[in-house]
Amino acid sequence: MNWxxxxxxxxxxxxxxxxxxxxxxxxxxxxLGAMVLSFMGAHPGEAYQEMARxxxxxxxxxxxTLVKATPLLLAGLGVGVAFRAGFWNIGAEGQLYMGAxxxxxxxxxxxxxxxxxxxxxxxxxxxxxxxxxxxxxAVLRTRWCVNEIITTLMGNYIxxxxxxxxxxxxxxxxxxxxFPFAPPLLQTARLPSMPGNRVxxxxxxxxxxxxxxxxxxxxxxxxxxxxxxxxxxxxARYAGMNLTRTTLLVMALSGxxxxxxxxxxxxxxxxxxxxxxxxxxxxxxxxxxxxxxxDPWATIVVSVLLGGLLVGSDMLQIAMNLPVAVAYMLQGLIxxxxxxxxxxxxxxxxxxxxx
Amino acid sequence: MELxxxxxxxxxAVRAGTPILLVALGELLAERAGILNLGVEGMMLVGALxxxxxxxxxxxxxxxxxxxxxxxxxxxxxxxFLSISLHANQVGSGLALTIFGTGLSGLLGxxxxxVPAKGFAPIAVPWLADxxxxxxxxxxxxxxxxxxxxxxxxxxxxxxxxxxxxxxxAVGEQPRSxxxxxxSVVVVRYSCVxxxxxxxxxxxxxxxxxxxxxxxxxxxxxxxxIALAMVIFGGWNPVRTALGAYLFGGVQALQLRLQAIGVxxxxxxxxxxxxxxxxxxxxxxxASRARGHVGTPxxxxxxxxxxx
Numbered sequence: 001m002n003w004x005x006x007x008x009x010x011x012x013x014x015x016x017x018x019x020x021x022x023x024x025x026x027x028x029x030x031x032l033g034a035m036v037l038s039f040m041g042a043h044p045g046e047a048y049q050e051m052a053r054x055x056x057x058x059x060x061x062x063x064x065t066l067v068k069a070t071p072l073l074l075a076g077l078g079v080g081v082a083f084r085a086g087f088w089n090i091g092a093e094g095q096l097y098m099g100a101x102x103x104x105x106x107x108x109x110x111x112x113x114x115x116x117x118x119x120x121x122x123x124x125x126x127x128x129x130x131x132x133x134x135x136x137x138a139v140l141r142t143r144w145c146v147n148e149i150i151t152t153l154m155g156n157y158i159x160x161x162x163x164x165x166x167x168x169x170x171x172x173x174x175x176x177x178x179f180p181f182a183p184p185l186l187q188t189a190r191l192p193s194m195p196g197n198r199v200x201x202x203x204x205x206x207x208x209x210x211x212x213x214x215x216x217x218x219x220x221x222x223x224x225x226x227x228x229x230x231x232x233x234x235x236a237r238y239a240g241m242n243l244t245r246t247t248l249l250v251m252a253l254s255g256x257x258x259x260x261x262x263x264x265x266x267x268x269x270x271x272x273x274x275x276x277x278x279x280x281x282x283x284x285x286x287x288x289x290x291x292x293x294x295d296p297w298a299t300i301v302v303s304v305l306l307g308g309l310l311v312g313s314d315m316l317q318i319a320m321n322l323p324v325a326v327a328y329m330l331q332g333l334i335x336x337x338x339x340x341x342x343x344x345x346x347x348x349x350x351x352x353x354x355x
Numbered sequence: 356m357e358l359x360x361x362x363x364x365x366x367x368a369v370r371a372g373t374p375i376l377l378v379a380l381g382e383l384l385a386e387r388a389g390i391l392n393l394g395v396e397g398m399m400l401v402g403a404l405x406x407x408x409x410x411x412x413x414x415x416x417x418x419x420x421x422x423x424x425x426x427x428x429x430x431x432x433x434x435x436f437l438s439i440s441l442h443a444n445q446v447g448s449g450l451a452l453t454i455f456g457t458g459l460s461g462l463l464g465x466x467x468x469x470v471p472a473k474g475f476a477p478i479a480v481p482w483l484a485d486x487x488x489x490x491x492x493x494x495x496x497x498x499x500x501x502x503x504x505x506x507x508x509x510x511x512x513x514x515x516x517x518x519x520x521x522x523x524x525a526v527g528e529q530p531r532s533x534x535x536x537x538x539s540v541v542v543v544r545y546s547c548v549x550x551x552x553x554x555x556x557x558x559x560x561x562x563x564x565x566x567x568x569x570x571x572x573x574x575x576x577x578x579x580x581i582a583l584a585m586v587i588f589g590g591w592n593p594v595r596t597a598l599g600a601y602l603f604g605g606v607q608a609l610q611l612r613l614q615a616i617g618v619x620x621x622x623x624x625x626x627x628x629x630x631x632x633x634x635x636x637x638x639x640x641x642a643s644r645a646r647g648h649v650g651t652p653x654x655x656x657x658x659x660x661x662x663x
Contacts, residue, residue: 339437339448339449340443
């Protein structure tokens, strides 16, 4: 083709560009979203202003952004570590629900336990349930090469239906006026939160998890194996690494982290297990992990940004009567932009006659 | 269960299997060319909504179907551009498409929830519909069911008995050799992904214009993902994929029937069966493939970059 410009692969992809990439991608995604919104007859400038004001414009807004960033951070870390190991875990949503369910079971079964004992137990049971839910697709893949994308996704539907079964059936609170809610947790089961707002211990757990995960990936043998397996399973096998064992460990960890998000959402925010507990945190977590380039530290920043996006779209619903689906549309556009921008980071445009 | 229920159940199985089948055939074509499109769920949703809106406005379901297919093509263009031209990660691009399609359809469809629209009525196929039992089960359906019937052998012939089909398979197996032979990998891949997109839109329109004749937010309920599973279950073969889709339809129909007659199993547990069945089908297919029946296109999911 005789185009005046050509794409040339960069010999070393610019590291500086890598850092600004998420910001650029979010910008482009929002710009594309503005086009869709104006097509719908909504004023995009006004809408974005409303979102920004709602999410970051006040102390209350900021606290709500952190409340929504908490499950995104935990589940995003889980998704990220699985992706690192080359395991496409799309099942964070289901793992989150399993965690929420098991944590609630603990709280409802042993209501008499004191808080310092009950809460760790809830967290441990929740994480175990999520790890179990994450291990099923891992076992299926390592044993029979069953495609994990589909099994983890099917697991989401099954887990959500399982929770629905419980809250519409055996666990339904007779005093909930017919709403599909499990009985509210006692105060001893509620995670401590900041005075005056809903920011709870889960955020601290998320920050600890990010730190722990960074240490694991950078300074341990398992972390090294995870990175090698993700980059090149063939090389990992050649080097004598046990791929099955590592995959299982990673998925237990990944499912456990997503489940922790679920326990925290019940015990920190909602106070009870209910239908529609998560507005798709497990799916947004995929976007979070991708934008953060699977880096635990970056996941903290990105989860706050996307938490703000979720709070902002809630505001849109109130102020401009736009459905919450706006958030999903924007998330899809942002991920599209990331992928396109990633390409530009690896290449550069050169003028042909200049060479 | 009474014996007279069986034909009724099979009839329902065909209806429930058709949207899965339409979508799966399109995905099969794209995957045969080496492009994995995880965006089918999103394309299906946008297709369902587009078909519904256009049919509601025009009063003609066929125009709705056409519009739905076009919507699928437009969305698949994004995936094709990112994954083929920009060598983007196909899993990422597909997931983005599904998330985007879910959001877009929820956003644009808000004012159409609960609105009636003109859908398809069943048409009896002359002659065949009069065959005892079989006629009732297979030939008294809406026209899109027959479209799906025709697409199965059509796609098989295309893939295994024509030159374009050979090119598709070559591009999906050995893109470098295909390129060396003068086949344009880019053109073949774009064509297959776009055709797959139209099929996903069609499958969506089947849901909103034939299966239920209404628009409900998120009405696909994972059917796009199940279609992806059926492609694997069928070993990338149109005929076996069709068997899988109708088998799935059978499970779905049985589940709905059991709900209707009010068995003692709680509804939410019954509603899990299609998803559990899908996992089971994948295990069976994958476990048997591990014994030597390999069908995955070799270049599936990998970008083709000339000169690398």
